Amino acid sequence: MEILIYGTINSIALALMALGFALVYGISRVPNFAHGALYVITGFIAWSLLRTLFVLIRVRGMAISEIIASYAIGLAILEGLRWGGFKGSTYTLPVFIEGSINIGDIPVDLHRILVVGIGVAVVIFLWLFTHYTRIGLALRGMAQDERAALMLGIDSDVMAVVAMASGAMLAGLAGIVLLPLGNIVVEKGYDVLIQAIAVCIVGGLGSWMGAVLAAFLIGFAQILTVVYLGAHFQMVVALLAIILTLILRPSGLFGRQQGPYGWSICPDVLAGAGLSDPAQDGADCGNADPPFCNAKYVLAEGHLHRVHLCLAGREL
């Protein structure tokens, strides 16, 4: 019972930490290594947001630069705070509501109940936002095919700013909600970053549902570890989860990065291509023709033919 309650609380706290990271990565493919810093620095959020946005939008689409830039910003913020004198464990936020209640016979303080409530609300809000609002749908479109979104008048740079800002806001929200449970220390930033990345890797980078599910997996694993092995093993769980995921299922539970299985050559396309008569199977290239394929050329029957090489729906 204790495990169930605190496992749930811990899981939802993890989900709160990770969702912002997952959101930013899902939309603009920027792994935002400043995420942990944003969590800690909620107090200075307006200032840091502007700096982060400016640099990160500038480098969007350049894989290595994104990582270096966001990591550098994160380091700068955290070490800047340390340099600024925010050291030690004297900084705490007040909890929102004092007091505790008993569930069964386990005492749970009200602030932790609030964390669960806010976590659930955030997940529901994100789902509604991405399924029913104009901006949310545009974000999803951009995450799936940026160029197609551009053709429909969706400004990808603006959307990337929106995604980055919402991600930072989620990090900040997680900070405000979770920090009253402990002290505000600079190291917490690295901690949160690692936990957020662990959750996102296990869940599959860019998948929000995966992130929520992985948060529960890791959350319960952590509480079980604390109960049966001791509190100081807690951090190992997240790191172990990263390693295990990378060995067993590198794309994560719901990841979109797929391995080189699922190759198919679907007969395309040029009418009368001789390789296969598209009219024969009644319709067209049909379900064998995934949304994105890339044309390759093969020599058959003395003519140059075009076939589509498809990899489980991803462009090659």
Added chain:
Amino acid sequence: MLEANGLMVFYENMLALNNVSIKCEDKQIVGVFGANSAGKSTLMYTLSGIMEDIRKKEDMAGGERITVMGQILYLGRDITDLKPSKRAKAGIVLCPERRRIFPECNVIENLRIGAYLASPSQAKDTLEYVFMVYPALEKLEKRVGGFLSGGEQQMLAIGRALMAQPKLLLLDEPLLGLSPLIQSIMVKSTKEIRDEKGLSIIVTEQYARPVLPIVDYAFVLENGAAVLEGTRDELLNNPDVRSAYFGV
């Protein structure tokens, strides 16, 4: 409506479009025909502004050097340097080659993403219109884009482009990979859309034959250059075109 003068596009030193000038009058369907790598998609990307986006991204990442020269006039306004999103807002919407449906969204969501630029009432009306033109889509409302057949995806792609309230619709190889039966449905619906919505349409194809009946004016591209142009009848009666593009 749209007038492109002397378009030149270089990928590094490779010439992809060589001094191409094309024109599309109000409510016309203009065909652009040419073989693979003749420059059809490059032309569509240049007109819709996607080329501007690709150029910017390549430039920032230090990748391929892309140069675009020439001038594009749309409704009397120079849009050569305009961002793709601004051009879409002005009414130039591209329905891309190979459809590029959002594979993880269902049919309705795909269409609603397409309605990003539309007002709620426009979106509602256009949605009804799309289902009227392509009744097949209405039955598939909840099906995820990646699980649609090629023909259904093409209908969805055109529907999605219509949701963006275009004044000039660019169709890049809408018949690619479709059976003759679906091809004829697509061609018929293209004309219907032009007549009912009063749009201008530029359509590219490798094979002129299925599209030519609905085309008012057409250009033929070869190796990046526009080698021939004329009205439908002029092209139909041109022996070179007949042998090269109709297989007659």
